[in-house]
Amino acid sequence: MKNPISISSIGTISPLGKTSEEIWKNYLSDDHFFHLRGAGRDASWMGNLPEAIQKDVAQLRNENSKYRHLDESVLYAILAGRDAVKDLSLSNNNAGINIGSSRGATRLFEKYHEEYLQTGRASTYSSPSTTLGNISSWVAQDLQINGPEFSHSVTCSTGMHSILNAIAWIQSGMANNFLAGGSEAPLTGFTLAQMKAMKIYATENIDFPCRSLDMDKSRNSMILSEGAGIVTLSANEDLGTLASIKGIGFANEKLKHGASLSKNGKCLQKSMKMAMGDITEKEIDVVVMHAPGTIGGDLSEVNAVKKVFLGKLPAITSNKWKTGHSFAASGILSLQMAILMLQKQQFLPVPFSEFKQQPDKIENILVNSVGFGGNAVSILIGRN
Structure with a gap:
């Protein structure tokens, strides 16, 4: 790249926490951040958000009645977005947003589909609350940013593709700054079942159940987790550079x-x-x-x-x-x-x-x- 792009800020929520100090401290430990839920054949390793972040999500639902019908994937993105811009002064007209998701509104999809199978009717909120673009649009509403907003899905590389797309917008001159990232709330029954059906999910109750970069492992060991991450990108260093x-x-x-x-x-x-x-x-x-x-x-x-x-x-x-x-x-x-x-x-x-x-x-x-x-x-x- 002839002209490097500045990463001005980053906001994330994950099993590691949400502040950079907390996250770094947890990286320095030799512990993993998984919990085994269920029993017997139904037991599943999961990467849940910490209790403090779960309380933040619950508070977010209560602070605005419009947020009560949103999927966790949207709420996670709102929290990450707030953290990403808290120390920045963005120009509303020059900041764009692209926050994608691989699975989207998993909990609401499953909930509304189950209701439809039982009643033959769809809920009023079933369509708007499960639309993929609803992630970026609600983040834009929450942060009061008026630039372009959209979402996409490119499976597991979605968040990184969002960054590529944001860089294209900035380098074209169509935006000065961009919020880019991904959000996921995949710890639902059907989503977990899909991963298990592919025989790629962790099944062993051992000290390190996900054996990422263990080249001697004899079993697949992927584990799903919740999380959201948003970076603020800029063509210059006016907003600061991490x-x-x-x-x-x-x-x-x-x-x-x-x-x-x-x-x-x-x-x-x-x-x-x-x-x-x-x-x-x-x-x-x-x-x-x-x-x-x-x-x-x-x-x-x-x-x-x-x-x-x-x-x-x-x-x-x-x-x-x-x-x-x-x-x-x-x-x-x-x-x-x-x-x-x-x-x-x-x-x-x-x-x-x-x-x-x-x-x-x-x-x-x-x-x-x-x-x-x-x-x-x-x-x-x-x-x-």
């Missing part, structure tokens, strides 16, 4: 089936090389991996990194062993992890992974995201 986006990459690959990814992660190879541009492999200090904890997904991405970095591998890490997979929001949480490592100048390894190599410095970090459909996004960030 980090700079130096490069962006995106790619897809030919599919064998809807959830497939090639053995050597061809789409990830392409996206990483595109994001790096003229920067050499030796200048990349860390790669924050998507690494969902599945056997095939983790292996494919590691193979892609090995193909791109033919000499010495950079330091490799991921956060899904600790936070779980929050679909659209997951890429933003990975980006936040990278920003924190840049700020603190401290690498965060996966405790049980073979990839424990410490970087000599932390100046350039690649962040990967990949989703169903063989689509990948890589974003290169660096220190100011």
Whole structure:
């Protein structure tokens, strides 16, 4: 990228909390943030939001009657949006919003469909409250931002695709600033059942149930979690800069089936090389991996990194062993992890992974995201 884009702020809510201090403290621990819900065959590992954030969600419903009929995916985005802009002065007419979701209003979809099956009638709120675009529109209403607002869904890489789209708007001159990210509330019966039907969900009751970047695992171990993440992007540093986006990459690959990814992660190879541009492999200090904890997904991405970095591998890490997979929001949480490592100048390894190599410095970090459909996004960030 000839003109780097500033990341002016980031607001997230996740199992790790919501303040940067709390999140960093939890990253430094060797604990995961999952809970086992249910019993027997119905037991499921989940990454729930902390009780304090759940209280914030309940308070949000009570503070405005219009929010009572909204799905949690919308409420999570509102909370993350408020946090992202709390210290900024945005120009209403020049700020856009693109907050996507992979699954959307999961709880309300299931609720309203069940009501329809029982009564043959649809609720008045069933359509407007489950429309995907309702995430960005309600965030815009809450923050009183009048710029362009829309949402999209590109499976698990949705949040990172939102950033790509925001950069295109900014570089075209159609917006000065953009809020971009993803929000997900997937801990519902049908959504969990879908993941289990694919045989990719964690089933073992062990110390670290999500084995992200454990290359010796014999079982899939993905775990779903709740979360939302929003970044504020700017073409200049007027709003301040946490980090700079130096490069962006995106790619897809030919599919064998809807959830497939090639053995050597061809789409990830392409996206990483595109994001790096003229920067050499030796200048990349860390790669924050998507690494969902599945056997095939983790292996494919590691193979892609090995193909791109033919000499010495950079330091490799991921956060899904600790936070779980929050679909659209997951890429933003990975980006936040990278920003924190840049700020603190401290690498965060996966405790049980073979990839424990410490970087000599932390100046350039690649962040990967990949989703169903063989689509990948890589974003290169660096220190100011």
